Amino acid sequence: xxxxxxxxxxxxxxxxxxxxxxxxxxxxxxxxxxxxxxxxxxxxxxxxxxxxxxxxxxxxxxxxxxxxxxxxxxxxxxxxxxxxxxxxxxxxxxxxxxxxxxxxxxxxxxxxxxxxxxxxxxxxxxxxxxxxxxxxxxxxxxxxxxxxxxxxxxxxxxxxxxxxxxxxxxxxxxxxxxxxxxxxxxxxxxxxxxxxxxxxxxxxxxxxxxxxxxxxxxxxxxxxxxxxxxxxxxxxxxxxxxxxxxxxxxxxxxxxxxxxxxxxxxxxxxxxxxxxxxxxxxxxxxxxxxxxxxxxxxxxxxxxxxxxxxxxxxxxxxxxxxxx
Numbered sequence: 426x427x428x429x430x431x432x433x434x435x436x437x438x439x440x441x442x443x444x445x446x447x448x449x450x451x452x453x454x455x456x457x458x459x460x461x462x463x464x465x466x467x468x469x470x471x472x473x474x475x476x477x478x479x480x481x482x483x484x485x486x487x488x489x490x491x492x493x494x495x496x497x498x499x500x501x502x503x504x505x506x507x508x509x510x511x512x513x514x515x516x517x518x519x520x521x522x523x524x525x526x527x528x529x530x531x532x533x534x535x536x537x538x539x540x541x542x543x544x545x546x547x548x549x550x551x552x553x554x555x556x557x558x559x560x561x562x563x564x565x566x567x568x569x570x571x572x573x574x575x576x577x578x579x580x581x582x583x584x585x586x587x588x589x590x591x592x593x594x595x596x597x598x599x600x601x602x603x604x605x606x607x608x609x610x611x612x613x614x615x616x617x618x619x620x621x622x623x624x625x626x627x628x629x630x631x632x633x634x635x636x637x638x639x640x641x642x643x644x645x646x647x648x649x650x651x652x653x654x655x656x657x658x659x660x661x662x663x664x665x666x667x668x669x670x671x672x673x674x675x676x677x678x679x680x681x682x683x684x685x686x687x688x689x690x691x692x693x694x695x696x697x698x699x700x701x702x703x704x705x706x707x708x709x710x711x712x713x714x715x716x717x718x719x720x721x722x723x724x725x726x727x728x729x730x731x732x733x734x735x736x737x738x739x740x741x742x743x744x745x746x747x748x749x
Contacts, residue, residue: 489657491598497580504529509563510556517548521567522584529560533575536585543586545571576650591649599660602642604667611637614663615644621659622652 494502507529513521519535526533537547553567564575564584574587605611615637619626626633634652636645646656 501531504531505561509560513553515550519547532581534581534583539585596647599644
Protein backbone atom coordinates (compact mmCIF):
# COMPACT_ATOMS: atom_id res chain seq x y z
CA UNK A 426 0.00 0.00 0.00
CA UNK A 427 1.49 3.39 -1.01
CA UNK A 428 1.69 6.54 1.14
CA UNK A 429 -1.26 8.44 -0.44
CA UNK A 430 -3.62 5.51 0.14
CA UNK A 431 -2.42 5.21 3.75
CA UNK A 432 -3.07 8.86 4.37
CA UNK A 433 -6.49 8.59 2.73
CA UNK A 434 -7.40 5.64 4.94
CA UNK A 435 -6.22 7.57 8.05
CA UNK A 436 -8.13 10.66 6.82
CA UNK A 437 -4.97 12.74 7.23
CA UNK A 438 -3.70 15.47 4.91
CA UNK A 439 -0.80 14.53 2.72
CA UNK A 440 1.53 16.95 4.51
CA UNK A 441 1.19 14.83 7.66
CA UNK A 442 2.53 11.77 5.88
CA UNK A 443 5.87 11.91 7.71
CA UNK A 444 4.54 12.92 11.10
CA UNK A 445 4.96 10.81 14.21
CA UNK A 446 1.52 9.23 13.88
CA UNK A 447 2.42 7.81 10.51
CA UNK A 448 5.68 6.39 11.85
CA UNK A 449 3.85 4.73 14.75
CA UNK A 450 1.34 3.21 12.32
CA UNK A 451 4.12 1.81 10.11
CA UNK A 452 6.03 0.44 13.12
CA UNK A 453 2.94 -1.29 14.53
CA UNK A 454 2.12 -2.82 11.15
CA UNK A 455 5.67 -4.07 10.76
CA UNK A 456 5.75 -5.72 14.21
CA UNK A 457 2.31 -7.35 14.17
CA UNK A 458 2.10 -8.07 10.45
CA UNK A 459 -1.46 -6.68 10.42
CA UNK A 460 -3.00 -3.29 9.86
CA UNK A 461 -3.82 -1.38 13.04
CA UNK A 462 -6.67 0.73 11.74
CA UNK A 463 -9.87 -0.54 10.16
CA UNK A 464 -10.61 0.39 6.54
CA UNK A 465 -12.41 3.64 5.95
CA UNK A 466 -16.10 3.65 5.23
CA UNK A 467 -15.56 4.90 1.68
CA UNK A 468 -13.00 2.21 0.87
CA UNK A 469 -13.82 -0.55 -1.59
CA UNK A 470 -14.50 -3.74 0.41
CA UNK A 471 -12.64 -5.75 -2.18
CA UNK A 472 -9.39 -3.99 -1.15
CA UNK A 473 -9.71 -5.08 2.46
CA UNK A 474 -7.58 -7.98 3.59
CA UNK A 475 -9.81 -10.98 4.38
CA UNK A 476 -9.70 -12.32 7.90
CA UNK A 477 -7.94 -15.60 8.51
CA UNK A 478 -10.39 -18.51 8.50
CA UNK A 479 -9.58 -21.52 10.62
CA UNK A 480 -10.17 -24.68 8.55
CA UNK A 481 -12.75 -27.02 10.03
CA UNK A 482 -11.40 -30.50 10.57
CA UNK A 483 -13.38 -33.13 8.72
CA UNK A 484 -14.71 -35.96 10.88
CA UNK A 485 -12.73 -39.13 10.37
CA UNK A 486 -14.59 -42.32 9.52
CA UNK A 487 -14.54 -45.00 12.23
CA UNK A 488 -12.08 -47.82 11.53
CA UNK A 489 -13.35 -51.12 10.22
CA UNK A 490 -11.01 -52.98 12.56
CA UNK A 491 -8.46 -52.42 15.31
CA UNK A 492 -5.55 -51.90 15.68
CA UNK A 493 -5.47 -49.24 13.00
CA UNK A 494 -3.16 -49.52 10.02
CA UNK A 495 -0.09 -47.33 9.88
CA UNK A 496 0.14 -44.68 7.13
CA UNK A 497 2.59 -46.86 5.19
CA UNK A 498 0.30 -49.87 5.44
CA UNK A 499 -2.65 -47.76 4.25
CA UNK A 500 -0.53 -46.65 1.27
CA UNK A 501 0.24 -50.27 0.39
CA UNK A 502 -3.42 -51.24 0.76
CA UNK A 503 -4.45 -48.39 -1.55
CA UNK A 504 -1.81 -49.38 -4.11
CA UNK A 505 -3.25 -52.89 -4.30
CA UNK A 506 -6.45 -51.40 -5.74
CA UNK A 507 -4.62 -49.36 -8.40
CA UNK A 508 -4.80 -50.45 -12.03
CA UNK A 509 -1.65 -52.04 -13.39
CA UNK A 510 -0.27 -53.48 -16.63
CA UNK A 511 2.27 -56.28 -16.99
CA UNK A 512 3.85 -58.07 -19.94
CA UNK A 513 6.23 -60.73 -18.59
CA UNK A 514 7.66 -63.22 -21.07
CA UNK A 515 10.15 -65.62 -19.46
CA UNK A 516 11.04 -62.87 -16.98
CA UNK A 517 12.72 -63.72 -13.64
CA UNK A 518 10.32 -63.46 -10.71
CA UNK A 519 12.56 -61.08 -8.80
CA UNK A 520 12.79 -58.69 -11.75
CA UNK A 521 9.04 -58.79 -12.30
CA UNK A 522 8.42 -57.84 -8.66
CA UNK A 523 10.97 -55.04 -8.95
CA UNK A 524 9.08 -53.69 -11.96
CA UNK A 525 5.82 -53.62 -9.99
CA UNK A 526 7.60 -52.03 -7.03
CA UNK A 527 8.87 -49.12 -9.14
CA UNK A 528 5.57 -48.77 -11.01
CA UNK A 529 3.40 -48.43 -7.89
CA UNK A 530 5.94 -46.90 -5.48
CA UNK A 531 5.53 -49.57 -2.80
CA UNK A 532 8.12 -51.67 -1.05
CA UNK A 533 7.92 -55.32 -2.17
CA UNK A 534 10.11 -57.69 -0.17
CA UNK A 535 10.83 -61.19 -1.48
CA UNK A 536 11.27 -63.82 1.25
CA UNK A 537 14.22 -65.50 -0.47
CA UNK A 538 15.18 -67.72 2.47
CA UNK A 539 11.74 -69.30 2.66
CA UNK A 540 11.61 -69.73 -1.12
CA UNK A 541 14.99 -71.47 -1.19
CA UNK A 542 13.91 -73.82 1.63
CA UNK A 543 10.88 -74.76 -0.49
CA UNK A 544 13.12 -75.29 -3.58
CA UNK A 545 11.76 -72.20 -5.35
CA UNK A 546 14.46 -70.10 -6.99
CA UNK A 547 14.03 -66.31 -6.82
CA UNK A 548 14.90 -66.11 -10.52
CA UNK A 549 12.17 -68.54 -11.58
CA UNK A 550 10.81 -67.48 -14.97
CA UNK A 551 7.25 -66.19 -15.06
CA UNK A 552 4.91 -65.42 -17.93
CA UNK A 553 1.98 -63.05 -17.54
CA UNK A 554 0.37 -60.43 -19.77
CA UNK A 555 -2.41 -58.31 -18.30
CA UNK A 556 -3.79 -54.79 -18.52
CA UNK A 557 -6.61 -52.92 -16.85
CA UNK A 558 -6.64 -55.08 -13.70
CA UNK A 559 -5.79 -54.21 -10.12
CA UNK A 560 -2.37 -54.84 -8.66
CA UNK A 561 -4.01 -57.26 -6.23
CA UNK A 562 -5.30 -59.47 -9.05
CA UNK A 563 -2.04 -59.29 -10.98
CA UNK A 564 -0.03 -60.44 -7.97
CA UNK A 565 -2.37 -63.36 -7.33
CA UNK A 566 -2.20 -64.54 -10.93
CA UNK A 567 1.58 -64.13 -10.88
CA UNK A 568 2.26 -65.91 -7.57
CA UNK A 569 -0.39 -68.65 -7.27
CA UNK A 570 1.15 -70.97 -9.94
CA UNK A 571 4.35 -71.00 -7.87
CA UNK A 572 2.59 -71.69 -4.57
CA UNK A 573 3.35 -68.17 -3.37
CA UNK A 574 1.26 -65.34 -1.97
CA UNK A 575 1.68 -61.88 -0.47
CA UNK A 576 0.88 -60.32 2.91
CA UNK A 577 1.25 -56.85 4.39
CA UNK A 578 3.74 -57.28 7.22
CA UNK A 579 6.30 -54.97 8.83
CA UNK A 580 5.10 -52.12 6.55
CA UNK A 581 6.18 -53.96 3.38
CA UNK A 582 4.40 -56.11 0.81
CA UNK A 583 5.96 -59.44 1.68
CA UNK A 584 6.02 -62.23 -0.95
CA UNK A 585 6.36 -65.66 0.64
CA UNK A 586 4.96 -69.19 0.46
CA UNK A 587 1.30 -69.94 1.15
CA UNK A 588 2.19 -72.23 4.06
CA UNK A 589 4.25 -69.51 5.75
CA UNK A 590 1.45 -66.97 5.30
CA UNK A 591 -1.11 -69.33 6.84
CA UNK A 592 1.01 -69.74 9.96
CA UNK A 593 1.14 -66.00 10.61
CA UNK A 594 -1.85 -65.64 12.96
CA UNK A 595 -2.85 -62.11 13.96
CA UNK A 596 -5.62 -60.73 16.18
CA UNK A 597 -8.06 -58.04 15.09
CA UNK A 598 -11.09 -56.46 16.72
CA UNK A 599 -14.06 -55.56 14.50
CA UNK A 600 -16.67 -53.06 15.78
CA UNK A 601 -20.07 -54.50 14.80
CA UNK A 602 -22.57 -52.53 16.90
CA UNK A 603 -24.68 -52.00 13.77
CA UNK A 604 -25.13 -55.74 13.17
CA UNK A 605 -26.66 -56.90 16.49
CA UNK A 606 -28.51 -55.50 19.49
CA UNK A 607 -28.87 -58.50 21.84
CA UNK A 608 -26.64 -61.34 22.99
CA UNK A 609 -28.68 -63.85 20.97
CA UNK A 610 -28.19 -61.81 17.80
CA UNK A 611 -24.46 -61.55 18.54
CA UNK A 612 -24.17 -65.33 18.83
CA UNK A 613 -26.09 -65.77 15.56
CA UNK A 614 -23.72 -63.30 13.90
CA UNK A 615 -20.69 -65.30 15.02
CA UNK A 616 -22.27 -68.51 13.71
CA UNK A 617 -22.91 -66.84 10.36
CA UNK A 618 -19.30 -65.65 10.13
CA UNK A 619 -17.93 -69.07 11.06
CA UNK A 620 -20.11 -70.63 8.37
CA UNK A 621 -19.12 -68.04 5.77
CA UNK A 622 -15.40 -68.50 6.42
CA UNK A 623 -15.59 -72.29 6.64
CA UNK A 624 -14.02 -72.38 10.11
CA UNK A 625 -14.27 -74.84 12.99
CA UNK A 626 -15.37 -72.83 16.00
CA UNK A 627 -14.83 -75.45 18.73
CA UNK A 628 -11.34 -76.93 18.77
CA UNK A 629 -9.36 -78.95 21.32
CA UNK A 630 -5.97 -77.55 20.37
CA UNK A 631 -6.64 -73.90 21.13
CA UNK A 632 -9.19 -71.12 21.56
CA UNK A 633 -11.99 -70.46 19.12
CA UNK A 634 -10.99 -68.31 16.15
CA UNK A 635 -13.95 -65.93 16.67
CA UNK A 636 -15.38 -64.51 19.89
CA UNK A 637 -17.91 -61.79 20.60
CA UNK A 638 -17.67 -59.06 23.23
CA UNK A 639 -21.21 -57.87 23.92
CA UNK A 640 -20.23 -54.91 26.18
CA UNK A 641 -17.84 -53.61 23.50
CA UNK A 642 -20.15 -54.60 20.60
CA UNK A 643 -17.15 -56.11 18.82
CA UNK A 644 -15.90 -59.39 17.41
CA UNK A 645 -12.39 -60.60 18.21
CA UNK A 646 -10.78 -62.72 15.47
CA UNK A 647 -7.55 -64.77 15.60
CA UNK A 648 -6.96 -65.71 11.99
CA UNK A 649 -4.33 -65.59 9.30
CA UNK A 650 -3.99 -62.41 7.28
CA UNK A 651 -5.75 -63.86 4.27
CA UNK A 652 -8.63 -65.04 6.48
CA UNK A 653 -8.79 -61.60 8.09
CA UNK A 654 -9.25 -60.10 4.65
CA UNK A 655 -12.05 -62.58 3.94
CA UNK A 656 -13.72 -61.72 7.27
CA UNK A 657 -13.54 -58.01 6.50
CA UNK A 658 -15.19 -58.54 3.11
CA UNK A 659 -17.86 -60.76 4.68
CA UNK A 660 -18.76 -58.06 7.22
CA UNK A 661 -19.04 -55.54 4.38
CA UNK A 662 -21.37 -57.90 2.53
CA UNK A 663 -23.55 -58.36 5.63
CA UNK A 664 -23.88 -54.62 6.08
CA UNK A 665 -24.90 -54.20 2.46
CA UNK A 666 -27.40 -57.06 2.74
CA UNK A 667 -28.89 -55.47 5.87
CA UNK A 668 -29.37 -52.17 4.03
CA UNK A 669 -31.17 -53.98 1.21
CA UNK A 670 -33.45 -56.06 3.46
CA UNK A 671 -37.08 -54.79 3.46
CA UNK A 672 -38.52 -53.79 6.80
CA UNK A 673 -41.66 -55.71 7.74
CA UNK A 674 -44.16 -53.50 9.61
CA UNK A 675 -45.57 -54.88 12.86
CA UNK A 676 -48.78 -53.49 14.32
CA UNK A 677 -49.94 -53.94 17.90
CA UNK A 678 -52.88 -56.34 18.17
CA UNK A 679 -52.67 -57.50 14.55
CA UNK A 680 -49.24 -59.10 14.92
CA UNK A 681 -49.31 -62.84 14.03
CA UNK A 682 -49.56 -65.13 17.06
CA UNK A 683 -49.33 -68.87 16.62
CA UNK A 684 -51.22 -71.50 18.63
CA UNK A 685 -54.19 -71.40 20.97
CA UNK A 686 -56.95 -72.16 18.45
CA UNK A 687 -59.33 -75.04 18.00
CA UNK A 688 -58.05 -75.66 14.49
CA UNK A 689 -54.38 -75.65 15.62
CA UNK A 690 -52.50 -78.93 15.48
CA UNK A 691 -50.70 -78.16 18.75
CA UNK A 692 -47.37 -77.39 17.06
CA UNK A 693 -47.96 -73.78 16.07
CA UNK A 694 -49.48 -74.58 12.64
CA UNK A 695 -52.94 -73.04 12.29
CA UNK A 696 -55.37 -74.75 9.95
CA UNK A 697 -58.33 -73.50 7.97
CA UNK A 698 -61.88 -74.90 7.92
CA UNK A 699 -60.81 -77.71 5.55
CA UNK A 700 -58.06 -78.87 7.87
CA UNK A 701 -55.18 -77.60 5.71
CA UNK A 702 -52.20 -75.87 7.33
CA UNK A 703 -52.19 -72.15 6.67
CA UNK A 704 -48.86 -70.85 5.45
CA UNK A 705 -47.77 -67.66 7.18
CA UNK A 706 -46.65 -66.18 3.88
CA UNK A 707 -49.59 -67.35 1.80
CA UNK A 708 -51.35 -64.62 -0.19
CA UNK A 709 -54.63 -63.35 1.16
CA UNK A 710 -53.82 -64.26 4.76
CA UNK A 711 -55.54 -62.00 7.25
CA UNK A 712 -53.95 -60.98 10.55
CA UNK A 713 -56.78 -62.56 12.54
CA UNK A 714 -55.91 -66.01 11.12
CA UNK A 715 -53.05 -66.11 13.66
CA UNK A 716 -54.77 -64.23 16.47
CA UNK A 717 -56.79 -66.38 18.84
CA UNK A 718 -58.36 -63.37 20.50
CA UNK A 719 -61.29 -61.71 18.73
CA UNK A 720 -60.99 -58.11 17.77
CA UNK A 721 -62.64 -55.51 19.94
CA UNK A 722 -65.04 -54.51 17.22
CA UNK A 723 -66.46 -58.07 17.14
CA UNK A 724 -67.51 -58.03 20.78
CA UNK A 725 -71.25 -57.46 21.24
CA UNK A 726 -72.72 -56.33 24.53
CA UNK A 727 -74.75 -58.91 26.50
CA UNK A 728 -78.17 -57.42 27.45
CA UNK A 729 -78.59 -59.80 30.40
CA UNK A 730 -75.34 -58.72 31.99
CA UNK A 731 -76.09 -55.03 31.82
CA UNK A 732 -77.30 -53.29 34.98
CA UNK A 733 -80.57 -51.42 34.40
CA UNK A 734 -80.20 -47.74 34.66
CA UNK A 735 -82.00 -46.01 37.53
CA UNK A 736 -84.77 -43.65 36.54
CA UNK A 737 -84.39 -40.20 37.97
CA UNK A 738 -86.80 -39.40 40.81
CA UNK A 739 -89.21 -36.62 39.88
CA UNK A 740 -88.88 -33.53 42.02
CA UNK A 741 -91.38 -33.11 44.89
CA UNK A 742 -93.56 -30.09 44.56
CA UNK A 743 -93.89 -28.10 47.75
CA UNK A 744 -97.33 -27.94 49.31
CA UNK A 745 -99.13 -24.68 48.96
CA UNK A 746 -100.50 -23.41 52.27
CA UNK A 747 -103.63 -21.43 51.90
CA UNK A 748 -104.00 -18.42 54.02
CA UNK A 749 -107.36 -17.95 55.87
